[in-house]
Amino acid sequence: xxxxxxxxxxxxxxxxxxxxxxxxxxxxxxxxxxxxxxxxxxxxxxxxxxxxxxxxxxxxxxxxxxxxxxxxxxxxxxxxxxxxxxxxxxxxxxxxxxxxxxxxxxxxxxxxxxxxxxxxxxxxxxxxxxxxxxxxxxxxxxxxxxxxxxxxxxxxxxxxxxxxxxxxxxxxxxxxxxxxxxxxxxxxxxxxxxxxxxxxxxxxxxxxxxxxxxxxxxxxxxxxxxxxxxxxxxxxxxxxxxxxxxxxxxxxxxxxxxxxxx
Amino acid sequence: xxxxxxxxxxxxxxxxxxxxxxxxxxxxxxxxxxxxxxxxxxxxxxxxxxxxxxxxxxxxxxxxxxxxxxxxxxxxxxxxxxxxxxxxxxxxxxxxxxxxxxxxxxxxxxxxxxxxxxxxxxxxxxxxxxxxxxxxxxxxxxxxxxxxxxxxxxxxxxxxxxxxxxxxxxxxxxxxxxxxxxxxxxxxxxxxxxxxxxxxxxxxxxxxxxxxxxxxxxxxxxxxxxxxxxxxxxxxxxxxxxxxxxxxxxxxxxxxxxxxxxxxxxxxxxxxxxxxxxxxxxxxxx
Numbered sequence: 317x318x319x320x321x322x323x324x325x326x327x328x329x330x331x332x333x334x335x336x337x338x339x340x341x342x343x344x345x346x347x348x349x350x351x352x353x354x355x356x357x358x359x360x361x362x363x364x365x366x367x368x369x370x371x372x373x374x375x376x377x378x379x380x381x382x383x384x385x386x387x388x389x390x391x392x393x394x395x396x397x398x399x400x401x402x403x404x405x406x407x408x409x410x411x412x413x414x415x416x417x418x419x420x421x422x423x424x425x426x427x428x429x430x431x432x433x434x435x436x437x438x439x440x441x442x443x444x445x446x447x448x449x450x451x452x453x454x455x456x457x458x459x460x461x462x463x464x465x466x467x468x469x470x471x472x473x474x475x476x477x478x479x480x481x482x483x484x485x486x487x488x489x490x491x492x493x494x495x496x497x498x499x500x501x502x503x504x505x506x507x508x509x510x511x512x513x514x515x516x517x518x519x520x521x522x523x524x525x526x527x528x529x530x531x532x533x534x535x536x537x538x539x540x541x542x543x544x545x546x547x548x549x550x551x552x553x554x555x556x557x558x559x560x561x562x563x564x565x566x567x568x569x570x571x572x573x574x575x576x577x578x
Numbered sequence: 579x580x581x582x583x584x585x586x587x588x589x590x591x592x593x594x595x596x597x598x599x600x601x602x603x604x605x606x607x608x609x610x611x612x613x614x615x616x617x618x619x620x621x622x623x624x625x626x627x628x629x630x631x632x633x634x635x636x637x638x639x640x641x642x643x644x645x646x647x648x649x650x651x652x653x654x655x656x657x658x659x660x661x662x663x664x665x666x667x668x669x670x671x672x673x674x675x676x677x678x679x680x681x682x683x684x685x686x687x688x689x690x691x692x693x694x695x696x697x698x699x700x701x702x703x704x705x706x707x708x709x710x711x712x713x714x715x716x717x718x719x720x721x722x723x724x725x726x727x728x729x730x731x732x733x734x735x736x737x738x739x740x741x742x743x744x745x746x747x748x749x750x751x752x753x754x755x756x757x758x759x760x761x762x763x764x765x766x767x768x769x770x771x772x773x774x775x776x777x778x779x780x781x782x783x784x785x786x787x788x789x790x791x792x793x794x795x796x797x798x799x800x801x802x803x804x805x806x807x808x809x810x811x812x813x814x815x816x817x818x819x820x821x822x823x824x825x826x827x828x829x830x831x832x833x834x835x836x837x838x839x840x841x842x843x844x845x846x847x848x849x850x851x852x853x854x855x856x857x858x859x860x861x862x863x864x
Contacts, residue, residue: 337734378737401740409738415731419723429739432640432746440642477739 325387326485326523327352327375332384334370343382344370348549350542354484355521357511359534361569362544368527369412371544372487375525376409388485405433408483412490414474416462422469423449423458426476433481444480451516452476452506468499475506482517486510488526492533500533508536531558531570543569618845625823626815629752632744644750651754655716655814656761663762666711667769675699675774676781679790683783691785692793699770700802701861706854708763709813712755713846717821720751721842724825725835733826748822756814763810801864809857816853820846 327350334345344367352358362368373379374386377393386393391403416425426448427441434441449455452472457465465473471491478486488507492500507526513519528534531541534555541552545565552558558566601607636644675695682691724747727733736743775790824842 373734376738378734404740407738411731411735411738415735417727417732417735418730428643429741432643432739432741435640435642437642481739 324353325351326354326356326389327525328385328387329375329381330385332374332386333382334367334374335379335382336367337370337373337379340382343547345544345549346383346547348384350549350551352485352523352525354523355511356523357507357536357539358525358542359531359539360525360527360542360544361531361566362527362529363569364529366544367547368529368544369489371549372409372489372525372527376407376487377404378409405481406484408478408481408486410471410474410478410486410488410491412493413467414462414470416470416473416477418462421459421461422454422465422473425462425473426454426480429477430480448476448480448516467494468496471495471503472499475503479510479516483522484520485523485525488524490527490529492528492530504533529569531566621827622819622823622849625827626819628744629748629819629822632742633749633753636742636745636749639745644745647746647750648753651750652757654719655712655755655758657758659712659715659758659762660765662711662715663708663766664769666707667766668773670699670703670707670766670770671773671775672777674703675770676777679774679778679785680781680783683778683785688785688789688793691790692795692797695771695774695794696797696802699774700767700798700806701857702854704767704770705759705763705806705809705813706850708759708766708810709817709850710847712759712762712814713817713821713843713850716755716758717817717846718839718843720818720821721825721839722835724822725838726832728826729832729835743826747826748818751822752815752818755818756811759814759817760807760810763806801861805857805860805864809853812853812857813850816849817846820849 329348329350332345332348332350333343334348336342336344348371360368360371370379374381374393375388377386377388380386380394389403389406391400416422417428420428423445424438427438427445430436430441430444431438446455446458449458452475454469454473454476457469457473462470462473471494475488475491491503491507495503507524510517510522511524513521526534534541537555539555541555541558543550543552543563543566550563552561552563552566561567601610675698678694678698679691682688682694727747733743733747736746771791771794775785775787778785778790779787821842824838824845
């Protein structure tokens with residue numbers, strides 16, 4: 317049951333042990349304590365295979381913690397079931413690479429959650445989908461299947477699919493991976509607009525959490541940063557704080573970033 | 579719809595048993611096979627029950643999405659296979675029915691024609707052949723499609739969107755395949771009986787069309803129609819369950835999909851024979 321009145325956090329993890337999605341016996345993070353307040357924009361960094369995706373999937377309620385408690389909008393995610401569908405739909409998730417449905421067109425992919433959750437016909441959902449596709453510059457690709465669309469546009473289509481139900485929390489797994497400079501810049505700008513209140517969401521600021529293996533493109537005074545390293549979740553604070561940190565792993569991550577600019 | 583539902587059917591023990599080295603003695607090998615069979619049956623049973631539960635409880639959920647998907651599956655498991663079934667009906671008529679008609683009439687056993695045709699074509703060969711053809715044509719496609727979807731993370735994507743994968747991916751396939759096999763079996767039986775008479779007629783068998791169909795009609799009882807419907811629906815349900823179970827519940831990597839498809843077809847054949855045996859018992863005791 318939701319108890320928002322007592323718990324204002326959008327995400328609250330207490331002493332959580334995170335296991336791998338692919339291998340439940342593999343622990344990727346232990347004793348994770350993390351609170352995300354409404355409207356915050358978090359960037360979680362870490363090397364590849366450090367468990368960022370698993371942490372995000374756990375925070376989205378797609379998997380259970382091995383230990384500890386995970387609350388999203390005040391509801392424990394291990395009780396997310398049919399009765400908590402409304403809570404689940406307040407959370408949007410963008411997978412790395414998009415994970416679009418290959419047998420559906422881009423427009424059908426975007427329409428699917430809307431049609432399924434609101435029991436709409438294709439015609440009834442068409443206008444909403446068209447507006448969203450236009451907003452994300454996806455209209456030329458609307459009738460193509462994902463395999464016929466470049467990876468950068470597939471990520472945008474996945475973002476459109478996650479936004480179609482107007483979530484209050486959006487989790488993005490490595491959204492800049494594989495994007496060219498133009499698409500990367502567009503993505504960062506668009507996420508910033510969502511964070512401040514986009515017209516699509518009626519001007520309501522969206523709570524955002526993104527994972528990355530390169531902190532540099534995410535430089536912004538108002539964002540909060542955290543690091544996942546050697547099974548530990550370390551909140552780092554603002555950009556100013558991570559720039560001055562002496563943490564070897566952060567410096568290593570920044571150095572790596574300098575070698576392979578995004 | 580609890581997160582990552584597909585994982586609920588994963589049987590880690592079957593993976594361990596399959597990947598461990600061959601046992602030293604033959605009895606150990608047989609024991610391992612027995613354990614694998616029991617674990618698979620446990621997984622299939624759970625999967626079947628959950629699928630039935632989803633079909634019954636979510637009948638009115640997202641009708642505008644699910645009903646078109648059911649129609650698509652009926653086309654895929656039924657309408658699209660009609661040309662092939664037409665050919666098989668002709669072949670079955672020429673190879674089996676025509677010869678039977680010709681031999682029985684030439685040996686003065688024409689009185690047994692009706693009951694022979696009903697037992698061979700209506701009760702046994704028609705439904706089983708239809709099931710086997712759908713298993714190989716559509717069942718394998720099910721395993722590959724679902725296995726690929728699972729390997730590419732589409733199942734997790736559905737769960738992230740609050741869409742029950744059992745409702746969206748499995749229920750339409752199960753309903754479509756059950757109705758598809760039922761319809762195709764009816765067409766196959768009618769086609770085989772008609773082409774069988776044609777073949778016998780061309781061979782000069784001394785039997786008129788009216789006598790041929792009267793004998794078959796006399797040999798048929800209401801039980802044949804009822805059990806034919808039940809049997810074909812059961813074939814469709816079990817084939818869909820076996821193939822969807824292997825596609826959705828087992829493979830995690832793309833390279834495993836083809837191997838699992840072969841396993842699913844083998845198990846599908848075994849399950850169909852078991853269902854057939856069950857209906858033979860029903861016929862014998864009715």
